[in-house]
Amino acid sequence: MLEYLGTSGSMALIAHLQREKATRSAMDTSSIKRKQHILQQYPLKSRPCPGVYTLPLPHNGAADKDMPQSLHSAFTDLTMLARKYLATANTDDKSMSAARDRLLLCPYIKQIASNIFTFPVFTEEFSRQVMAEVDHLRDHLPESLKSRPNSMNNHGVLLDEVGFTEGFSDVLLDQYIRPMSALLYPENGGGTLDHHRCFTVQYAQDKDVSLATHFDNAEVTLNINLSLTDMQGQQNGDLLFHGKQGEPRPQPVRFQHRIGWGVLHLGKELHCATPLIAGERTNLIMWCRSAAWRLKNGCAMCGETAGLKFAHIQNSI
Numbered sequence: 271m272l273e274y275l276g277t278s279g280s281m282a283l284i285a286h287l288q289r290e291k292a293t294r295s296a297m298d299t300s301s302i303k304r305k306q307h308i309l310q311q312y313p314l315k316s317r318p319c320p321g322v323y324t325l326p327l328p329h330n331g332a333a334d335k336d337m338p339q340s341l342h343s344a345f346t347d348l349t350m351l352a353r354k355y356l357a358t359a360n361t362d363d364k365s366m367s368a369a370r371d372r373l374l375l376c377p378y379i380k381q382i383a384s385n386i387f388t389f390p391v392f393t394e395e396f397s398r399q400v401m402a403e404v405d406h407l408r409d410h411l412p413e414s415l416k417s418r419p420n421s422m423n424n425h426g427v428l429l430d431e432v433g434f435t436e437g438f439s440d441v442l443l444d445q446y447i448r449p450m451s452a453l454l455y456p457e458n459g460g461g462t463l464d465h466h467r468c469f470t471v472q473y474a475q476d477k478d479v480s481l482a483t484h485f486d487n488a489e490v491t492l493n494i495n496l497s498l499t500d501m502q503g504q505q506n507g508d509l510l511f512h513g514k515q516g517e518p519r520p521q522p523v524r525f526q527h528r529i530g531w532g533v534l535h536l537g538k539e540l541h542c543a544t545p546l547i548a549g550e551r552t553n554l555i556m557w558c559r560s561a562a563w564r565l566k567n568g569c570a571m572c573g574e575t576a577g578l579k580f581a582h583i584q585n586s587i
């Protein structure tokens with residue numbers, strides 16, 4: 271590749287990679303500092319909708335009486351079933367496979383292809399409320415406290431830095447996503463997911479309009495639509511799933527977004543976002559990771575098992 275780029279192109283690429291390496295090495299420290307600064311300067315209770323930062327624990331009902339129901343009842347029912355089937359399954363493959371099959375009989379989950387599932391997660395009203403809060407943060411945070419959600423998306427908010435971790439994404443992972451992933455992805459670290467990166471991505475004509483084919487830095491990804499301009503299905507911006515590297519699907523699998531609905535897939539599934547033709551859309555993405563999985567099988571990005579650093583890891587259920 272360096273031969274193809276020539277001397278100046280090679281030097282530019284090497285400089286870019288060195289900058290990226292330095293940025294990533296400093297990321298943990300600078301991200302923690304940014305989060306501390308943001309929470310000091312903009313405490314959650316001073317924000318327009320403080321209730322949006324706390325998701326209910328299973329069986330606890332709404333966390334805030336002034337808040338609309340946040341999690342869709344189909345999602346809480348589905349994850350309750352997952353916990354129940356998981357608790358009664360033995361750890362052998364046959365028993366886990368039977369529990370998985372029982373979960374997939376639930377009408378609230380739809381398998382759209384092997385290892386790709388969709389179901390409602392948030393109510394529409396709550397999706398709008400999260401969106402309004404994210405818009406408010408984006409408009410009010412100084413540029414120095416904003417960071418890109420990931421290396422491919424230019425527009426969005428890194429939710430982990432603005433207060434959505436402890437009561438929101440940790441709860442979502444620990445109480446809801448992991449029990450389902452344990453049944454759906456037992457061979458891919460689904461049962462040991464213990465840390466995550468949570469962010470929004472925004473698409474519009476004057477922002478990013480599409481996303482090239484890639485895999486995620488995650489064992490399991492949950493991608494939830496928060497906002498979508500109603501263009502009677504003409505806006506596009508759909509997801510296309512192509513299969514794993516070396517194991518392409520015969521035909522790409524298309525997924526059309528719907529407010530409050532999530533699509534759950536393996537991080538190593540190659541996927542892209544088709545161009546948005548009109549309107550806007552914003553999605554909330556959880557890259558769910560497993561330290562145990564990575565120490566044994568390697569990082570999703572570099573394949574290394576040694577010298578790995580892990581973001582904040584929450585307690586297990």
Ligand SMILES: [Fe+2]
Binds near residue numbers: 486
């Ligand atoms: Fe992705």
